[in-house]
Amino acid sequence: MPDLGLNVLFKGKNLARLLGGLGVALKISLLSVVISIVLGIVVGLLMTWKNPISRALMRCYLEIVRIMPQMVLLFLVYFGTTRIFGWNLSGETSSVIVFSFWGAAEMGDLVRGALISIPRHQYESAAALGLSGGQTYRYIVLPQTVRRLIPLSMNLITRMIKTTSLVLMIGVVEVLKVSQQIIEANRMSSPNAAFGVYLTVFALYFFACWPISLLAGFLEKRWR
Amino acid sequence: MAEKEMTELKKGAPLLVVDHLTKRFADLTVLDGISLTVHEGEVIVIVGPSGCGKSTLLRCLNALEDIQGGEILLHGERISQNNKNLTELRQRVGMVFQSYELFPHLNVLDNILLAPTRVQKRKREEVKEEAMALLARIGLESKAESFPRQLSGGQKQRVAIIRALCMHPEVMLFDEVTAALDPEMVREVLDVILELANQGKTMLIVTHEMQFARAIADRVIFLNEGGICEEGPPEEFFDHPKTERAKQFLQTFTFSRKRS
Numbered sequence: 001m002p003d004l005g006l007n008v009l010f011k012g013k014n015l016a017r018l019l020g021g022l023g024v025a026l027k028i029s030l031l032s033v034v035i036s037i038v039l040g041i042v043v044g045l046l047m048t049w050k051n052p053i054s055r056a057l058m059r060c061y062l063e064i065v066r067i068m069p070q071m072v073l074l075f076l077v078y079f080g081t082t083r084i085f086g087w088n089l090s091g092e093t094s095s096v097i098v099f100s101f102w103g104a105a106e107m108g109d110l111v112r113g114a115l116i117s118i119p120r121h122q123y124e125s126a127a128a129l130g131l132s133g134g135q136t137y138r139y140i141v142l143p144q145t146v147r148r149l150i151p152l153s154m155n156l157i158t159r160m161i162k163t164t165s166l167v168l169m170i171g172v173v174e175v176l177k178v179s180q181q182i183i184e185a186n187r188m189s190s191p192n193a194a195f196g197v198y199l200t201v202f203a204l205y206f207f208a209c210w211p212i213s214l215l216a217g218f219l220e221k222r223w224r
Numbered sequence: 225m226a227e228k229e230m231t232e233l234k235k236g237a238p239l240l241v242v243d244h245l246t247k248r249f250a251d252l253t254v255l256d257g258i259s260l261t262v263h264e265g266e267v268i269v270i271v272g273p274s275g276c277g278k279s280t281l282l283r284c285l286n287a288l289e290d291i292q293g294g295e296i297l298l299h300g301e302r303i304s305q306n307n308k309n310l311t312e313l314r315q316r317v318g319m320v321f322q323s324y325e326l327f328p329h330l331n332v333l334d335n336i337l338l339a340p341t342r343v344q345k346r347k348r349e350e351v352k353e354e355a356m357a358l359l360a361r362i363g364l365e366s367k368a369e370s371f372p373r374q375l376s377g378g379q380k381q382r383v384a385i386i387r388a389l390c391m392h393p394e395v396m397l398f399d400e401v402t403a404a405l406d407p408e409m410v411r412e413v414l415d416v417i418l419e420l421a422n423q424g425k426t427m428l429i430v431t432h433e434m435q436f437a438r439a440i441a442d443r444v445i446f447l448n449e450g451g452i453c454e455e456g457p458p459e460e461f462f463d464h465p466k467t468e469r470a471k472q473f474l475q476t477f478t479f480s481r482k483r484s
């Protein structure tokens with residue numbers, strides 16, 4: 001059997017360090033997801049407003065987020081703000097800012113889609129039964145919106161976790177950065193370490209994202 | 225003349241009064257000064273060609289549309305979109321739409337109980353008892369826990385009727401409730417409405433089912449181009465229509481073939 005270079009994992013605290021790196025990645029994505037959901041609801045509501053200015057602004061925001069590579073945003077926030085404003089943002093803070101900026105736009109678009117997909121008849125049936133506007137939102141529109149939103153936002157969460165691998169570029173020590181360090185340190189003693197370590201990283205990402213995908217599938221089936 | 229007085233006597237007190245109702249969409253006048261009085265216990269069937277404003281009329285009666293002229297009074301209280309008691313008034317007018325709009329995230333029982341418990345603040349147990357009794361009457365008590373997607377079109381439509389009934393409305397509006405159903409399901413829905421008529425419920429029914437209209441109506445109203453073109457008892461309207469337009473309309477429901 002060829003040497004897969006898995007032995008380096010059990011040297012010292014290497015496995016624990018990798019898990020710690022995964023923890024950093026998950027922390028950044030979870031924080032960003034929570035912020036994205038809150039801001040995304042606001043953005044989504046603004047996108048469905050009748051006011052053309054708010055709609056146009058939100059449209060621009062979404063386009064910018066989609067066109068701009070996340071890496072550029074990361075550099076802009078991490079290096080750019082230090083230069084221009086003299087802010088000293090940590091790599092993690094910058095990452096959360098960028099991911100939330102990105103997530104709020106994407107989530108906003110999901111919220112918008114979920115809101116407009118509720119048929120007009122649902123509002124009218126509720127009105128005909130004497131429900132007030134507030135009651136209609138609370139008992140009819142929001143429960144249906146959330147049911148549509150959760151499976152879709154699961155998808156966004158897994159995308160966010162995967163994209164955190166970019167943050168090593170601004171010096172955040174997450175799972176990929178840790179693997180590079182381990183591989184580098186063991187270049188002489190186990191030259192095949194790259195394979196084993198990256199395979200492990202692959203497995204870690206898989207086991208972090210897979211349950212989320214499963215949950216999304218389950219909820220989708222249950223709520224349809 | 226004497227006969228007319230007799231029919232007037234049979235009717236209850238005026239319940240819903242529509243007075244010179246005018247409804248426009250931008251510059252399209254859909255209802256042009258319609259006047260109509262619905263008496264307690266009366267069953268009125270509204271027929272007319274597609275696009276003549278039947279749905280719009282019913283929607284105005286529940287203030288789902290704003291109106292541009294005239295007024296609608298329910299027991300003397302004005303129904304309009306800027307009435308502060310609008311939600312209270314809407315509870316007194318039940319409505320069932322063509323496309324059965326149950327709430328998809330709630331099961332049958334919760335669909336029925338939502339408005340009575342949340343809007344009228346009645347006790348859940350009490351409404352539940354009533355709802356189950358009504359479901360049993362239409363043979364759907366075993367579906368109480370089912371979700372709308374698990375029901376057939378006819379079943380959904382019957383649940384929608386019960387959902388409206390549980391609010392104890394003074395008048396029920398039906399807008400082509402069988403138009404989207406497969407033919408074999410039409411009957412079960414119409415039977416429920418017939419039973420309501422037998423119980424003396426006040427109803428306004430828009431339908432294209434002429435046999436049914438004839439059987440259930442106390443009065444038929446023929447709507448055409450935004451106005452009431454003709455009205456009368458069903459036998460009179462269906463057997464001896466007075467206007468040319470009504471004759472033409474009724475002819476679209478009969479088929480014949482030249483045979484040599």
Ligand SMILES: Nc1ncnc2c1ncn2[C@@H]1O[C@H](COP(=O)(O)OP(=O)(O)OP(=O)(O)O)[C@@H](O)[C@H]1O
Nearest residue numbers: 249252254272273274275276277278279280281400
């Ligand atoms: N929201 C709206 N905006 C503009 N025009 C409308 C709107 N709703 C209805 N109309 C128009 O009003 C007219 C009457 O429509 P309505 O739906 O009341 O007809 P109907 O008698 O119910 O027809 P059908 O038998 O096909 O259901 C039609 O010409 C329709 O195009």
Ligand SMILES: [Mg+2]
Nearest residue numbers: 278279280400
């Ligand atoms: Mg119609």
